[in-house]
Amino acid sequence: DQQVKQNSPSLSVQEGRISILNCDYTNSMFDYFLWYKKYPAEGPTFLISISSIKDKNEDGRFTVFLNKSAKHLSLHIVPSQPGDSAVYFCAASALYQGAQKLVFGQGTRLTINP
Amino acid sequence: DTGVSQNPRHKITKRGQNVTFRCDPISEHNRLYWYRQTLGQGPEFLTYFQNEAQLEKSRLLSDRFSAERPKGSFSTLEIQRTEQGDSAMYLCASGGSEQYFGPGTRLTVT
Numbered sequence: 001d002q003q004v005k006q007n008s009p010s011l012s013v014q015e016g017r018i019s020i021l022n023c024d025y026t027n028s029m030f031d032y033f034l035w036y037k038k039y040p041a042e043g044p045t046f047l048i049s050i051s052s053i054k055d056k057n058e059d060g061r062f063t064v065f066l067n068k069s070a071k072h073l074s075l076h077i078v079p080s081q082p083g084d085s086a087v088y089f090c091a092a093s094a095l096y097q098g099a100q101k102l103v104f105g106q107g108t109r110l111t112i113n114p
Numbered sequence: 115d116t117g118v119s120q121n122p123r124h125k126i127t128k129r130g131q132n133v134t135f136r137c138d139p140i141s142e143h144n145r146l147y148w149y150r151q152t153l154g155q156g157p158e159f160l161t162y163f164q165n166e167a168q169l170e171k172s173r174l175l176s177d178r179f180s181a182e183r184p185k186g187s188f189s190t191l192e193i194q195r196t197e198q199g200d201s202a203m204y205l206c207a208s209g210g211s212e213q214y215f216g217p218g219t220r221l222t223v224t
Binding site: 004032042043044100102103105106 | 118
């Protein structure tokens with residue numbers, strides 16, 4: 001039962017353009033969402049999060065959008081840079097229900113081309 | 115603040131042997147989490163501690179797995195009688211609403 005899904009295994013974007021990574025979830029109890037970036041042989045690095053009471057959160061080049069009715073979130077990276085090439089994971093928790101564990105998607109490999 | 119550290123970074127063991135991994139969380143964090151990641155998948159939750167109390171365990175954590183956090187600081191994850199299916203990256207994280215991950219321990223069971 002895959003409660004968090006990233007349906008695009010890979011994405012290729014030209015440097016300077018916008019990268020949009022998508023994530024869908026099925027569990028309506030999820031109320032806190034996060035994006036992580038992972039380089040090979042390293043642990044995931046936290047990027048940005050959003051609570052279910054918001055529909056947008058922005059931090060520098062990174063913006064996360066949440067559409068609760070569609071159970072969909074997306075991460076926008078503008079402008080994309082070569083160092084953004086990595087695997088990106090979305091994750092969700094039922095934080096305000098007292099559940100601490102994160103449920104992750106399968107990841108999307110982003111490649112930024114010069 | 116040096117972040118979450120994990121030791122060893124790599125472990126190769128023969129099937130049937132026991133292995134133990136260590137995690138040192140960010141010092142001010144009282145919550146510590148263990149996850150497992152296999153190739154092509156996202157991390158999967160195993161267990162978490164609040165201080166020294168183990169508050170939740172996944173059904174992935176068979177009785178061959180045991181985790182401890184005796185003084186509410188570092189944690190250990192032991193796998194007894196390892197099997198080839200245990201080969202994975204074992205990740206530790208600390209934090210609260212946002213969890214900060216260590217570099218992981220890659221286990222290979224031959």
